[in-house]
Amino acid sequence: MVRQPIPVIIVAGFLGAGKTSLLNHLLRNPQGARIGVVVNDFGKINIDALSVAGQVDSTVSLGNGCLCCAVDASGLDDLLARLARPGSDIDVIVIESSGLADPRGMVRLLLNSTNPRLGYGGLVEVVDAAEFDATRRRHPEIDQHLRFADLVLLNKIDRVAESDQRRLAELVGGLAGGKPVLPTSHGRVDPALLFDRGAVRERQDVARQLSFDELLAEPDDCHEHLHTGYQSVEFAADDPVHPRALMRFLDDRPDGVYRMKGQVHFGAPGQGQKFTLHTVGDFLRFQRSRWGRGEQRRTQLVVIGSGLDQDRVRRDLAACVGEPDPADEHSMLDVLKYTRT
Ligand SMILES: Nc1nc2c(ncn2[C@@H]2O[C@H](COP(=O)(O)OP(=O)(O)OP(=O)(O)O)[C@@H](O)[C@H]2O)c(=O)[nH]1
Incomplete structure (x- = not known):
């Protein structure tokens, strides 16, 4: 029997929109689908890969650079071929793009793929409902990212007033050319909407239509992509970080910082x-969990922003390393105010 090509679905969306949350939701609720995952992060430490690792066998990560122009079609093909190799039993592959990648470049790469085992499975755009207006003001070109979406998740709906939800849904739906817009919280969507064979086939048919010829013919200048205006700083420390010092840094983040993510090892007593x-x-949030068995207790952070003074960020974070005075019983108080378990 001839095997149908494995659909490759791209999950895109601006920094922090909720792409990894969606991916984790899908991995926890696969509804029988075996999912292969490619994660592409902007920073050198691939925090997203750390976040999804352990949940799937078939993850390949591609850190440091946006997939939309960091690799050519053959480079991506190699990555995907590893997941789609005969006998891997994968039903669907999801690529989580970096928050600064141009989804059009990613779609183009997939349409140019020569691997007969793979097929384009559609573009899912995750929109941060709470930040969308401000992001558009800074980056009007973001409107274009929605043009080729097959499904838009209007995420973080819990952070937006009801009246604004309607306005945003209409706005985003218009930019996406009338494609479905689903309000979501933490990317919780019915996985069938992404993986259902009928839906995937429909998206593949649409991809063959005129609009995609247009996409393939469109000039693509990497120098105009959002990621060219952003920098990232990676910070790692084996020694514990002082909670009060880190909170001071977070309360008064250096100019240009938009996104921070990673894990923190605090030295406060009882906060192991x-x-x-x-x-x-x-927005600022900590999530508390146990260190994995054998996992090294260390801080690893990526800071992403535009116009960053990278040396200053590095210096300020290095100055946060240190242990609180054992007599300071409340050193974790401010951290805990922003913590969810
Ligand atoms: N309140 C709220 N927070 C959310 C929601 N979805 C995601 N978040 C939080 O937003 C932060 C960023 O979410 P991620 O899923 O890591 O976003 P991302 O798009 O993968 O981020 P990048 O890969 O860095 O671009 C995390 O703290 C999430 O817990 C949501 O619907 N509501």
């Missing part, structure tokens, strides 16, 4: 857990 940190714009 792993704290996963996320900032997106003004």
